[in-house]
Amino acid sequence: MADIYTLGIDVGSTTSKCVILKNGSEIIASALIPAGTGTSGPGRALATALEQAGLSNEQLTAVTATGYGRNTYEGADFLVSELSAHALGAAALMPGVRTVIDIGGQDAKVLHINVDGKLESFLMNDKCAAGTGRFLEVMARVLEKDVTELAEMDAEATGTVNISSTCTVFAESEVISQLAKNVNLNDLVAGIHASVAVRTAGLTRRLGVTPPVGMTGGVARNAGVVRALEKELNTSITVSPLAQLAGAYGAALYGWNKRKENE
Amino acid sequence: MTEMTEKKPAKIVLRDLQDKIAQDAWDAKQRGEKVGWCASNFPQEITTAMGIPVVYPENMGAAVGAKGGGQRMCEYAEGMGYSNDLCSYSRINFAYTDLKHCEELEIPFPDFLLCCNNICNCMIKWYENLALELDIPLLLIDIPHLDAKTCDEDRVAYIRAQFDDCIRQLEEITGKKMDYDRLQEVMSISQRSSQAWLRAVGYMSAEPSPFSGFDIFNNMAVACVGRGTVEAAEAFEQLADEYEALVKEGQSTFKGEEKYRILFEGIACWSNLKFTYKTLQSRGINLTASVYGPAFSFLYSNLDELMAAYSYVPNSMCFESELKLRVDDAIRNKVDGAVFHMNRSCKHWSGNLYEMERQFREQTGVPTIVFDGDQSDPRCFSEAQYETRVDALTEIMEERKKEAAK
Numbered sequence: 179m180a181d182i183y184t185l186g187i188d189v190g191s192t193t194s195k196c197v198i199l200k201n202g203s204e205i206i207a208s209a210l211i212p213a214g215t216g217t218s219g220p221g222r223a224l225a226t227a228l229e230q231a232g233l234s235n236e237q238l239t240a241v242t243a244t245g246y247g248r249n250t251y252e253g254a255d256f257l258v259s260e261l262s263a264h265a266l267g268a269a270a271l272m273p274g275v276r277t278v279i280d281i282g283g284q285d286a287k288v289l290h291i292n293v294d295g296k297l298e299s300f301l302m303n304d305k306c307a308a309g310t311g312r313f314l315e316v317m318a319r320v321l322e323k324d325v326t327e328l329a330e331m332d333a334e335a336t337g338t339v340n341i342s343s344t345c346t347v348f349a350e351s352e353v354i355s356q357l358a359k360n361v362n363l364n365d366l367v368a369g370i371h372a373s374v375a376v377r378t379a380g381l382t383r384r385l386g387v388t389p390p391v392g393m394t395g396g397v398a399r400n401a402g403v404v405r406a407l408e409k410e411l412n413t414s415i416t417v418s419p420l421a422q423l424a425g426a427y428g429a430a431l432y433g434w435n436k437r438k439e440n441e
Numbered sequence: 442m443t444e445m446t447e448k449k450p451a452k453i454v455l456r457d458l459q460d461k462i463a464q465d466a467w468d469a470k471q472r473g474e475k476v477g478w479c480a481s482n483f484p485q486e487i488t489t490a491m492g493i494p495v496v497y498p499e500n501m502g503a504a505v506g507a508k509g510g511g512q513r514m515c516e517y518a519e520g521m522g523y524s525n526d527l528c529s530y531s532r533i534n535f536a537y538t539d540l541k542h543c544e545e546l547e548i549p550f551p552d553f554l555l556c557c558n559n560i561c562n563c564m565i566k567w568y569e570n571l572a573l574e575l576d577i578p579l580l581l582i583d584i585p586h587l588d589a590k591t592c593d594e595d596r597v598a599y600i601r602a603q604f605d606d607c608i609r610q611l612e613e614i615t616g617k618k619m620d621y622d623r624l625q626e627v628m629s630i631s632q633r634s635s636q637a638w639l640r641a642v643g644y645m646s647a648e649p650s651p652f653s654g655f656d657i658f659n660n661m662a663v664a665c666v667g668r669g670t671v672e673a674a675e676a677f678e679q680l681a682d683e684y685e686a687l688v689k690e691g692q693s694t695f696k697g698e699e700k701y702r703i704l705f706e707g708i709a710c711w712s713n714l715k716f717t718y719k720t721l722q723s724r725g726i727n728l729t730a731s732v733y734g735p736a737f738s739f740l741y742s743n744l745d746e747l748m749a750a751y752s753y754v755p756n757s758m759c760f761e762s763e764l765k766l767r768v769d770d771a772i773r774n775k776v777d778g779a780v781f782h783m784n785r786s787c788k789h790w791s792g793n794l795y796e797m798e799r800q801f802r803e804q805t806g807v808p809t810i811v812f813d814g815d816q817s818d819p820r821c822f823s824e825a826q827y828e829t830r831v832d833a834l835t836e837i838m839e840e841r842k843k844e845a846a847k
Contacts, residue, residue, distance in 0.1 A: 258836065260829065262837075297837055299809070305826065306822070
């Protein structure tokens with residue numbers, strides 16, 4: 179029997195991610211382009227993944243789009259919300275996980291997954307960008323650092339500088355005023371991470387913390403935030419190396435499942 | 442030829458009646474009669490029985506929002522110095538009070554104000570401000586928050602004393618006398634209206650529901666402003682009869698198949714009404730439960746019970762009673778999910794919404810979503826965020842239906 183390839187594309191607000199699955203289980207290609215909906219990002223992610231897999235568009239059995247830009251993405255056979263996509267992806271990446279915390283570019287969400295790996299309920303952040311990836315990007319810029327450097331700085335921290343504002347703009351001012359006081363930069367980063375953790379933990383508690391807890395989304399790559407969240411929720415958190423691809427992976431699985439249903 | 446005339450559908454009758462009530466107030470103002478601005482849950486029995494015309498700034502705020510003027514009016518009020526944290530109905534009203542003009546809708550200016558805080562306690566400050574700005578009397582009926590399950594004798598006596606005093610003051614202000622036989626008559630008519638409204642919205646429990654649930658947001662306007670009139674009672678009876686006939690035929694005014702049924706919690710996003718409705722309707726989701734069903738049904742058989750009835754309104758009840766109202770409604774009307782509107786205008790509603798959502802979800806077991814919005818300020822609403830939440834809710838409801846069918 180010929181191999182079946184399904185592609186999931188997660189068109190996010192700040193990044194575009196692609197995963198190609200072979201026969202619904204093996205990831206044969208993935209791409210992550212730091213440009214989101216309305217940019218060249220989705221097209222580049224698709225081209226990169228296809229090239230990596232050595233496939234052409236025509237060889238894909240199903241293309242499923244998810245994420246903020248799913249409705250405007252042309253060429254999708256199926257659309258699925260990022261909530262369902264992340265649930266599917268997280269359940270496959272971290273088998274048995276029951277609570278998933280996903281922090282993306284402009285939103286944070288908490289998912290409950292049932293024992294069958296299906297989305298049971300969820301909560302998302304309100305309109306405010308505090309506690310999301312964008313918040314961390316803004317803070318990194320103020321510190322003249324790249325967002326990827328924050329985790330290492332946090333690991334070197336010996337204390338935590340309290341950041342009390344939940345508003346991104348106000349928190350930015352607060353960080354600037356702390357810089358003016360010459361506080362330790364690592365401690366300041368730990369404080370920024372703690373403020374994200376407190377906010378996300380509140381959202382998580384509202385839905386309920388059912389262990390095991392896992393984390394997906396770009397912010398899951400920041401070990402400082404993960405540590406702060408573990409402390410705040412008093413539970414360990416599993417992170418997959420493919421955390422940022424969970425949505426695209428889930429979308430590719432969705433396409434595979436749909437194809438099976440239609441058989 | 443009369444027999445040949447086609448009877449107007451109830452929704453048209455209700456819309457015409459709403460227009461007539463508004464026109465009556467303008468005509469009264471023109472004749473030199475005293476006209477009031479009135480809170481939506483003020484005991485309308487008083488003004489209806491005394492023949493005193495009143496108009497409702499809250500309804501104006503909703504209509505201005507629906508017609509696209511919400512942002513402009515809110516921004517004008519903010520320019521006057523009012524905080525954007527204030528209720529958008531109040532901001533629209535403050536802007537109108539200053540501009541004395543609003544292209545979407547105008548209401549006659551008041552000679553007095555009637556406030557009742559059972560809908561919103563912050564409203565007292567709104568009306569106090571108006572009284573100061575316009576230099577007119579403010580009459581307040583203070584309904585204590587019902588922190589118990591029932592309204593006891595002391596509360597009834599407290600409200601009754603204010604009710605009687607309000608009549609006395611209105612007699613002085615308007616020169617019109619209360620006819621207590623007429624009051625009894627208005628109370629009877631109001632009961633007819635409330636019963637008919639309850640019967641009409643009760644048909645939402647049918648599968649499919651005979652009507653598109655968002656119609657409630659339009660029809661409730663008359664339930665609010667005109668339920669003491671015979672015309673309103675007859676229109677609601679006609680509405681209920683129409684729904685009954687649709688149920689018997691298995692028909693519905695909802696466009697498309699009713700795949701899923703939801704509870705919609707909170708005031709509509711008037712400025713984004715079409716988008717919020719279409720996003721649900723296009724996915725086969727019909728609103729079959731809303732607190733607006735029971736909210737405008739004031740049931741009583743005498744004056745003391747009338748006082749108690751005005752305590753049993755959703756925003757005046759204790760949290761447990763409010764929650765029960767929603768849970769019972771959701772179970773009775775067989776919902777598959779629930780949509781909670783985090784209405785940034787309403788301090789009462791947004792203040793307990795997260796906990797309401799949590800306990801509702803735990804008690805009913807149905808999936809829920811919460812979205813940010815506002816009753817008449819479109820700046821608080823994001824189409825993409827709403828759509829994503831509705832998509833995910835639809836996927837969960839679809840999955841559960843599939844599981845249940847196995």
